[in-house]
Amino acid sequence: MRKSLAGLRLERARAIPLHQQIAQYLRELILGGELSNGSLLAGSRVIASEIGCSRSVVNDALELLCAEGYLEAVDRSGFKVALEPPVCGHQPPSTRSPYRTTPRLRVDQFSNVWKLLLSEDYEINPMSPFSPGAPEIGSFPFDAWARIVRQTWRTPERQLLLAPAPQGVPRLRDAVADFLGSVRGLLCRPEEIVITSGTANSLDLLARMLLNPGDAVWLEEPGFSEARWACSAAGGQLVPVPVDESGLIVSEAIKRAPNARLAIVTPSNQYPLGMMLSLERRLQLLEWAYQQNAWIIEDDYNSEFRQPGNMIASLKSLDKTGRVIYVGTFSKIMFPSLRIGYLVANKVFADIFARGRARIDLHTSTHLQLALANFLRSGLLIRHVRRMRAVYAERHDAVVHEFRHQLADHLDIPTSGIGLHFVAFFTQSLAARISDIEAASRTRAAGVFVQALSQCYLTDPARQGFIVGFGQVQTEAASRLVGTIAACLARH
Structure with a gap:
C-alpha cells in the first residue's frame, strides 16, 4: 500500500x-x-x-x-x-x-564552566531607554558612515582581504593611536595596539591568555559582570574586592589574595558606582603588580563622554613597567553592533597576544576596520563625541531631576561625572520593603526596564539600587518614564 x-x-x-x-x-x-x-x-x-x-x-x-x-x-x-x-x-x-521528539538536552550535560555561567541570573534590555551604556544611535552620522563604507568597498586592498592581520589593520591602529591621544590623552604607538571585537572579546581573550586554572583574580565589588564571566570561563578564582569613595580598596585586595595573577579595574569611572580610583591607590596597585609580576586590565569604558573637568589620566599612562593592559571599545561611542574594540599594551605583549589570537579568533572584520580608520581620519567621530557630550549632559540632568523630584523618598542619587549611566540607591525604608530585583521586575512588567544594582555583586549585595542609563532617554520623555517607576514603587 x-x-x-x-x-x-x-x-x-x-x-x-x-x-x-x-x-x-x-x-x-x-x-x-x-x-x-x-x-x-x-x-x-x-x-x-x-x-x-x-x-x-x-x-x-x-x-x-x-x-x-x-x-x-x-x-x-x-x-x-x-x-x-x-x-x-x-x-x-x-x-x-x-x-x-524534543531533544532531551539538560544543563548538566554541559561543561562545569558553562553550567556556572548559565546559572547566573542577569537581566539586561538594550532597547530600554534606561539601559546602562546604551548610546543614542539616532544622532549618529549614518549618512557619512555609509558613504565611507561604500568607498571602502569600491577599492578593496587585495592583501588585506586575503591575509587579515591578527593585530588589526595597520591603518586603523594608526588612527586609534591618534584618537586616544586626542580624546583620552593617552599617548601610545600603533604597534602597542591590537584591534579586537569589543570589550567582551578583549576580556575573554586576555583571561585565557593570562590565567591558569585556579589563578586568583581581583574583581571590583560591585563590578562589571562580563569581567567575571570571562575569568570564570578561563578557570580563574574570583576574588571580590570592595570599593569605597576612593575606588578599589587595594590593601583589602592584598589581604584577600596577595599572589593574585590579575586585577580588572575601572579606575576612571568605577562600574557601576562611578567613583574614580584615587592617585594613592593607583600607585599602590601599580606597585603590587610590579612586585608580584601580575597583570592589570584597565577597562576605560565611557571615558569619552565624561566632562573634561572630571577626566583624569588613565592608569595606563602611569604604568612604567608594562603591567597594565588598557581596554576600550567603539560600541558606546558609535553603535553596539559595530563590534570593534582595542587594547593597548607594551609592544612585546601585543605581538604575543596577536600570535595567540591568530590560532583561535584571527581578526575582526577587515572591511569595517578600514572603514572605521577612514571615519576616524575624517574627524567625524571626534566631532560626534564632542556633540554627544552636551546631549548626554542634558539628558543626565533631566533624568536625575525627575528621579530626585518624583522619588526623593525612595532613592538617593549621588553626584556623578556623567558618562552614560548613574546609580540610584534605595533608601533604608525602601530596601526594607522590597529588593531591587523585585522592584526591577515590577517596573519591567509595567513596560519600563531598569537594571538592578544587585546583579553586579558576586557576593551578597551591600546596597540595593537601580543602574539607570540615560543615553536613549529623550528629555521630554523623562518625566513620564520616571513616573512609571515611581508608580510601581508607590503601589508596593
Whole structure:
C-alpha cells in the first residue's frame, strides 16, 4: 500500500520554500519510524493533489530526499524509503524514535564552566531607554558612515582581504593611536595596539591568555559582570574586592589574595558606582603588580563622554613597567553592533597576544576596520563625541531631576561625572520593603526596564539600587518614564 501525505499542511506565509516543507515532513516521518524502510510513496501527482500544490514542487522535494539518501527511485513505481530509522541507546526498534521528539538536552550535560555561567541570573534590555551604556544611535552620522563604507568597498586592498592581520589593520591602529591621544590623552604607538571585537572579546581573550586554572583574580565589588564571566570561563578564582569613595580598596585586595595573577579595574569611572580610583591607590596597585609580576586590565569604558573637568589620566599612562593592559571599545561611542574594540599594551605583549589570537579568533572584520580608520581620519567621530557630550549632559540632568523630584523618598542619587549611566540607591525604608530585583521586575512588567544594582555583586549585595542609563532617554520623555517607576514603587 502506497503511503499518503494527506496529513501535511503547507504554510505559504512562511519564508521556507514549499518543497523544503514537504522534504522536512518526510524526513521526520522516516526518522520517527512512521515510514519504514522499503515503504512506497504515493505518486507525485497524487501527493500534489492531496496537499494542494504543483507536481513540480513535490518532485523537487522527492529528488532532494533522494540526493540526501532518504529515498530512492523505483522504475515505474515512483519512490520508496531507503533509510532504516536509527535506534538510540538500548531502546528496542519498536520504540518511537527520539528524532520525532524534543531533544532531551539538560544543563548538566554541559561543561562545569558553562553550567556556572548559565546559572547566573542577569537581566539586561538594550532597547530600554534606561539601559546602562546604551548610546543614542539616532544622532549618529549614518549618512557619512555609509558613504565611507561604500568607498571602502569600491577599492578593496587585495592583501588585506586575503591575509587579515591578527593585530588589526595597520591603518586603523594608526588612527586609534591618534584618537586616544586626542580624546583620552593617552599617548601610545600603533604597534602597542591590537584591534579586537569589543570589550567582551578583549576580556575573554586576555583571561585565557593570562590565567591558569585556579589563578586568583581581583574583581571590583560591585563590578562589571562580563569581567567575571570571562575569568570564570578561563578557570580563574574570583576574588571580590570592595570599593569605597576612593575606588578599589587595594590593601583589602592584598589581604584577600596577595599572589593574585590579575586585577580588572575601572579606575576612571568605577562600574557601576562611578567613583574614580584615587592617585594613592593607583600607585599602590601599580606597585603590587610590579612586585608580584601580575597583570592589570584597565577597562576605560565611557571615558569619552565624561566632562573634561572630571577626566583624569588613565592608569595606563602611569604604568612604567608594562603591567597594565588598557581596554576600550567603539560600541558606546558609535553603535553596539559595530563590534570593534582595542587594547593597548607594551609592544612585546601585543605581538604575543596577536600570535595567540591568530590560532583561535584571527581578526575582526577587515572591511569595517578600514572603514572605521577612514571615519576616524575624517574627524567625524571626534566631532560626534564632542556633540554627544552636551546631549548626554542634558539628558543626565533631566533624568536625575525627575528621579530626585518624583522619588526623593525612595532613592538617593549621588553626584556623578556623567558618562552614560548613574546609580540610584534605595533608601533604608525602601530596601526594607522590597529588593531591587523585585522592584526591577515590577517596573519591567509595567513596560519600563531598569537594571538592578544587585546583579553586579558576586557576593551578597551591600546596597540595593537601580543602574539607570540615560543615553536613549529623550528629555521630554523623562518625566513620564520616571513616573512609571515611581508608580510601581508607590503601589508596593
